[in-house]
Amino acid sequence: MAIEFSRKDMLPPLPPPVSERGAVKWARENLFSTPLNIALTVLGVLVILWLVKSALPWWLNSVWNASSLSECRAIVEASAGAGATGACWAMLRVWWSGFIFGFYPSAEWWRPILSLGLLFAALSPALFAGQKRNLTIVIAGAALFLVVALYLAETPATAFVLSMVLILGLLALAQVAPAKLLWFTLIYPALMLWLLWGGSVWLPIVGMAGFGVLYFVFRLASPFIGLAPAAGLGVVAAALWWLYIDVPVVNQLQGLLPFGIPSIDSDEFGGFLLATVIGVTAITFSLPIGILLALGRQSDMLIVKTLSVGFIEFIRGVPLITLLFTASLLLQYFLPPGTNFDIILRVIILVTFFAAAYLAEVIRGGLAALPRGQYEAADALGLDYWRAQRLIILPQALKISIPAIVSTFIGLFKDTTLVGLIGLYEPLKGITQLVRADTNWKGIYWEPYIFVGVIFFVICFGMSRYSMYLERKLKTDHR
């Protein structure tokens, strides 16, 4: 038998047959491949048609102008005939500010608005490290938002001008020295606390000085007693500063130079303002705590390891609701007498711990996924523990854990609705209940929940898309 073969002319490439490309191929493979699939496809189409048929008129008959639910229904019946149903979005005209700001006085709305705008400016250096183009887009977007929103909120002229100077200054800084923006990120938490709760301008300044005390003590002590004890001493010194020195110093300074904005009580917070304050603060602080806990759990030092494991397992083993009740009822007993710890602050602390415990386990997974060789190579080059962690181990471990970390963040943000159970007016239950108790809107059901749901979805979807962007950007393995 002849096995010899040699090709004389090469074949030109041809397009695939019609049935093997595009929508036809897709439909044939995915919708109509077997009798069962054909049946399921038909059934699916019928279900979709039924859903659209029953829900579409409700959306189409939406009413945006009415002063009560009964007026709404009358309008719907007048235009679409008796028995027709329609959404009554007119409720939002009255209640939108409740959903967004809670009971925050309308004259002071500019403060949460400014906090939100500056939040993006403060997050941008962390989210888009060193990428000038993205930094500029985010900060310019924040500036634009501030111009419009502050104008609509009838901001006092001085505050408006100062806000503009600040955000435009940040925009300029992003052009000249993007790395310096991180300093704004560091002072932002104090600025936000002051803007939202108000009071003397000296509160955030003296409060931030506590971190200065921490750093100062750490630097002074670390050559003598080593890094870890010095850090502990610094924390103790800062705690003493906040507990005993902070308040008198603020009072003195306020006596000398009385600048400030009106104080707002925590029970005036509500709606998405409350959810965002709790969510953003807890997200920001839970990540570093989670990292430290994850490293602590892997430590060779018995005490550090035991404390980390104990903390993680205890917090994870207790439902968040229990922790929230602890925050609202029990925590007062553990604090020095006379200190009145704000309820929102207490909730933030416990939500932060809760998220940190979950993050620690997520990050531990990332750490475990790294090959031993990475630790050994870092060791062999003479990097000490903290540098090896910061430069080699954590960047890779965190990258592996991004999807799970962001899931935890999304879960945390949605969990902020649980604070409704301890009497705070979060948007989903707290504010919605108020709307439904309003005599004008008694009986309204879908509209407030849909409104709240849409806003939650937009925020969570945004976080999810950002995490996908980050994964793509950090992909260096080229597999």
Add this chain to the structure above:
Amino acid sequence: MAEAAKMQVSDEIAIQITGMNKWYGQFHVLRDINMTVQRGERIVICGPSGSGKSTLIRCINRLEEHQQGQIVVDGTELTNDLKNIDKVRSEVGMVFQHFNLFPHLTILENLTLAPIWVRKVPKREAEETAMYFLSKVKIPEQAHKYPGQLSGGQQQRVAIARSLCMKPRIMLFDEPTSALDPEMIKEVLDTMIQLAQEGMTMLCVTHEMGFAQAVANRVIFMDQGQIVEQNEPKEFFNNPKSERTKLFLSQILGH
């Protein structure tokens, strides 16, 4: 070439190991190791798998801890003192079987990271040094790629360059060619031979007997955690003394 290389060996002692023992739990991995390495010596360590040869060189920069005896590297004794350990590690370069490059950093960043953070070299100077060593291992054009984009042989040469950037006085090689395709082994060995000719003190765990014959001035054969035989390469290969060595050589050179 081997003759010329031998002349560079000085009387200065680079590594001194006396009465060293190591256990993994109950398992006695290294048993009464005594060895002295002179500056400029190039030592090849071979032996069957599980004989403790990798563990031995990993003890020298304390990736593994020994429980008994003494290891003195460059005049610094390895104890639990972290300062001593970091000092020894920054003087001793190590090349691993699986390269262990940092996948999230570019080649250039891999090379400059330790000089910048451990040696406190200014960034620009560190980059110049890095480019010098990349040229030396013949891949300067890959500087801005990521490790994942390079072939195994290229990655191992980057790993050698990364160690050299710390200007080490001693280099440890832990089976540097075992994870490579046959075609790439040569390019890595060439780099190592070049390094040997420049007088670097080297300890190589390897089964490349050609390399041992070309550049080593001592071959150490280990089995069951002990040094069974050591000699000059020529004597070691042509006239092994112990039965165990003869058996080992007949198996690895038998085909």
